[in-house]
Amino acid sequence: MTSPTIRDVAKAANVSVATASLVLNQKAGSVQISVRTRERVLQAAQEVGYVPNMAARRLRGNAGRTVTIAVLWPVDTRVGLIGRILTGIQEHIRTISEPRVELMVETYESGRLRDVRGLVEASTFNGAILANTTREDDAYIHSLDPAVPVVLFHRHSQKYPYVTADNFGAGCEMARQLTAHGHEQLTVLVPDVSSQAIQDRVHGIVHFLHSAPDAPRHSLIYCPFHEVGGYEAVMQLVQSGLRPTALLCLSDQVAMGALCALNTCGMKVPEHCEVIGFDNQEFTQFTVPSLSTVDLPVETMAAQAADMLLQKILHPSQELMSIEHPLRIVHRDTTRQG
Amino acid sequence: MTSPTIRDVAKAANVSVATASLVLNQKAGSVQISVRTRERVLQAAQEVGYVPNMAARRLRGNAGRTVTIAVLWPVDTRVGLIGRILTGIQEHIRTISEPRVELMVETYESGRLRDVRGLVEASTFNGAILANTTREDDAYIHSLDPAVPVVLFHRHSQKYPYVTADNFGAGCEMARQLTAHGHEQLTVLVPDVSSQAIQDRVHGIVHFLHSAPDAPRHSLIYCPFHEVGGYEAVMQLVQSGLRPTALLCLSDQVAMGALCALNTCGMKVPEHCEVIGFDNQEFTQFTVPSLSTVDLPVETMAAQAADMLLQKILHPSQELMSIEHPLRIVHRDTTRQG
DNA sequence: CGTTCTACGTAAATCGTTTTAGGTCGCCTT
DNA sequence: AAGGCGACCTAAAACGATTTACGTAGAACG
Numbered sequence: 170m171t172s173p174t175i176r177d178v179a180k181a182a183n184v185s186v187a188t189a190s191l192v193l194n195q196k197a198g199s200v201q202i203s204v205r206t207r208e209r210v211l212q213a214a215q216e217v218g219y220v221p222n223m224a225a226r227r228l229r230g231n232a233g234r235t236v237t238i239a240v241l242w243p244v245d246t247r248v249g250l251i252g253r254i255l256t257g258i259q260e261h262i263r264t265i266s267e268p269r270v271e272l273m274v275e276t277y278e279s280g281r282l283r284d285v286r287g288l289v290e291a292s293t294f295n296g297a298i299l300a301n302t303t304r305e306d307d308a309y310i311h312s313l314d315p316a317v318p319v320v321l322f323h324r325h326s327q328k329y330p331y332v333t334a335d336n337f338g339a340g341c342e343m344a345r346q347l348t349a350h351g352h353e354q355l356t357v358l359v360p361d362v363s364s365q366a367i368q369d370r371v372h373g374i375v376h377f378l379h380s381a382p383d384a385p386r387h388s389l390i391y392c393p394f395h396e397v398g399g400y401e402a403v404m405q406l407v408q409s410g411l412r413p414t415a416l417l418c419l420s421d422q423v424a425m426g427a428l429c430a431l432n433t434c435g436m437k438v439p440e441h442c443e444v445i446g447f448d449n450q451e452f453t454q455f456t457v458p459s460l461s462t463v464d465l466p467v468e469t470m471a472a473q474a475a476d477m478l479l480q481k482i483l484h485p486s487q488e489l490m491s492i493e494h495p496l497r498i499v500h501r502d503t504t505r506q507g
Numbered sequence: 508m509t510s511p512t513i514r515d516v517a518k519a520a521n522v523s524v525a526t527a528s529l530v531l532n533q534k535a536g537s538v539q540i541s542v543r544t545r546e547r548v549l550q551a552a553q554e555v556g557y558v559p560n561m562a563a564r565r566l567r568g569n570a571g572r573t574v575t576i577a578v579l580w581p582v583d584t585r586v587g588l589i590g591r592i593l594t595g596i597q598e599h600i601r602t603i604s605e606p607r608v609e610l611m612v613e614t615y616e617s618g619r620l621r622d623v624r625g626l627v628e629a630s631t632f633n634g635a636i637l638a639n640t641t642r643e644d645d646a647y648i649h650s651l652d653p654a655v656p657v658v659l660f661h662r663h664s665q666k667y668p669y670v671t672a673d674n675f676g677a678g679c680e681m682a683r684q685l686t687a688h689g690h691e692q693l694t695v696l697v698p699d700v701s702s703q704a705i706q707d708r709v710h711g712i713v714h715f716l717h718s719a720p721d722a723p724r725h726s727l728i729y730c731p732f733h734e735v736g737g738y739e740a741v742m743q744l745v746q747s748g749l750r751p752t753a754l755l756c757l758s759d760q761v762a763m764g765a766l767c768a769l770n771t772c773g774m775k776v777p778e779h780c781e782v783i784g785f786d787n788q789e790f791t792q793f794t795v796p797s798l799s800t801v802d803l804p805v806e807t808m809a810a811q812a813a814d815m816l817l818q819k820i821l822h823p824s825q826e827l828m829s830i831e832h833p834l835r836i837v838h839r840d841t842t843r844q845g
Numbered sequence: 846c847g848t849t850c851t852a853c854g855t856a857a858a859t860c861g862t863t864t865t866a867g868g869t870c871g872c873c874t875t
Numbered sequence: 876a877a878g879g880c881g882a883c884c885t886a887a888a889a890c891g892a893t894t895t896a897c898g899t900a901g902a903a904c905g
Contacts, residue, residue, distance in 0.1 A: 172628035174891055185855045190893055200894090201852060220625045225891035227562035228860045244597070248590025248789075255593075256586055259614045263582075271631065273611050276597045287558045290510035293609065396793045422789075429793040451586075451760075455734045455767040457795050512861055523885045528863060538864090539882060563861035566890045 173217040182213035227292050237294040238478050239273040242301050249450055254300055257471030280305030286317045296482045298322050298474045304363035320478040324365045330489040332474040336366045339463045339496035340373020343445055347415045348385055350505055355387040356413040358402055358427060360394035360420045370419050392423060399426025407434045414442050421446040421453050421462055428456055444503040458502035466494060511555040520551035565630050575632040576816050577611040580639050587788055592638055595809030618643030624655045634820045636660050636812050642701040658816040662703045668827040670812040674704045677801045677834040678711020681783055685753045686723055688843055693725040694751040696740055696765060698732035698758045708757050737764025745772045752780050759784040759791050759800055766794055782841040796840035804832060
């Protein structure tokens with residue numbers, strides 16, 4: 170039941186453990202091994218079914234042969250996003266042949282992030298991607314030693330490398346588009362999570378409206394971060410007599426709820442009310458009418474974050490370039506043309 | 508830069524490494540440590556910022572203190588499902604205080620599953636949940652040693668413990684419901700993946716229709732496993748003049764595409780055509796009209812799978828009870844009442 | 846023949862923890 | 876005072892792999 174060790178291989182090949190290890194590691198370095206011996210060892214390894222023990226390797230310190238990275242996200246992160254992030258990372262990882270990359274995942278309650286540095290020191294993993302951190306995590310992030318291999322996902326920072334998107338710019342653009350359509354008032358549906366990304370979008374919208382000459386008024390409505398949230402927010406709005414004509418939803422989920430509510434209230438989209446979402450999730454193409462939204466390249470971003478993290482782990486001294494993706498609106502049928 | 512070891516703690520507390528370890532492990536066992544010494548060690552550990560090294564622990568063999576489990580799924584698994592599975596597992600894990608459970612994830616191309624046994628022997632992880640395996644994985648699964656800690660997710664098997672749902676029964680029930688509504692023909696939209704779950708649903712439907720006295724005819728249409736697939740399948744159907752009146756979609760994604768297509772073709776749901784989905788994903792409540800679907804408790808199932816796996820790892824000899832969840836239809840607005 | 850290479854291997858230390866099989870010391874019995 | 880017993884603590888051996896520094900031949904060289 171106990172698995173074969175390198176010692177077993179050595180015995181079977183009738184060589185020392187050192188020799189076996191040398192062969193198995195393909196070390197072309199200072200030590201030479203004859204072809205005959207090499208063959209013997211390789212065959213022996215094959216025969217006994219040798220699998221190198223990770224724990225032993227890690228303990229001994231094999232920086233670079235196998236790397237374990239972790240993705241951490243707050244518990245209340247939306248399932249769709251999790252899937253996309255992981256998919257992006259996995260796709261990237263499987264293109265890498267050396268070193269072998271293992272992926273761990275972990276959730277935490279906002280503001281109660283486990284000590285990443287400790288986990289790295291414990292060699293639980295070699296580095297981490299902090300995804301969708303909230304404002305409660307800021308203190309932690311700032312207290313962290315820049316030497317610990319961390320990449321921030323969907324958030325920018327002076328102190329750490331990050332991969333994010335131009336949420337501010339996207340906010341501006343959303344506001345600009347709808348302003349151009351001549352609305353008197355813009356209603357912004359904001360998911361009530363304290364993520365930097367969401368806040369930047371809000372800032373972008375507000376910034377644009379403040380700086381435009383004849384900008385429409387606007388109101389910010391905070392709602393829970395899911396379909397129900399958007400649905401109820403809009404229902405309340407309509408019931409209180411305030412019929413929105415332009416709805417900027419800072420999440421597709423919320424937009425979908427909103428769309429459903431508008432339909433329930435007999436309001437036509439986009440004739441009575443234009444709607445625009447954020448994220449360009451898969452389903453947005455198939456809502457009725459299909460949802461205009463901001464395309465957020467989550468998979469790409471995640472892959473880049475993973476790549477940066479690996480660089481940082483493998484070449485700690487090398488400086489990393491953070492990334493901010495430009496964002497563009499995908500026009501579909503919930504907004505009017507022009 | 509190198510992190511403090513237990514040796515540092517011992518030195519700081521002026522005791523032996525053994526003592527430090529004993530204290531740090533709270534071993535109430537055969538060995539006793541005075542309160543004074545215990546305090547000293549604890550404080551020393553605190554002061555030097557001691558973090559036990561996982562690799563060393565694993566190597567030494569500490570079965571039970573920390574357990575690492577892995578979830579493996581085929582690369583083409585839908586992002587939404589991934590998120591739900593992980594969420595379910597994570598939620599469960601965080602209720603467990605002892606042992607500490609770490610989670611790894613890994614994807615593979617159908618039929619190219621990495622050697623789980625090897626990974627366990629390499630102590631990369633202690634056991635795995637095989638999620639959404641396809642038929643191409645059957646051979647691998649059957650070749651696996653039943654002693655390696657594996658739990659099958661959404662698939663049944665004679666050989667391994669599993670958590671799945673009564674997909675066959677759900678298929679029957681879907682067919683029964685729509686048959687009762689007096690359709691002449693049932694159109695089944697089947698995602699073209701070779702998963703047991705999907706197949707069981709088909710079998711259930713076919714079984715019911717074959718055994719019912721005055722059953723409607725039916726046709727099976729295979730389509731890609733996403734919204735576009737459902738959309739295009741229905742468009743083709745309608746364009747070729749075959750207007751479906753009852754659409755059994757074996758996935759919500761496909762159903763959403765179908766719904767959109769029906770709308771495009773000017774067919775009213777449920778008046779002209781009834782639609783029923785499968786999975787009860789979040790968005791189904793907010794399609795227009797809201798989608799009737801089969802509720803699949805993914806999170807619960809995932810949590811149970813994780814729990815079973817932990818049992819198997821912690822108490823290898825103990826026999827496990829596999830689980831098959833009953834499934835029920837959630838009636839919303841794409842099906843007629845009664 | 847003595848010296849120096851070269852080519853091929855190996856002994857042994859090391860990584861950080863856990864655990865077993867003993868110490869040691871003082872006190873209590875008889 | 877010899878023996879026994881608790882209470883407290885520690886030495887040392889694992890766990891499995893990697894790597895450095897050091898053999899040992901035989902060949903080549905002068």
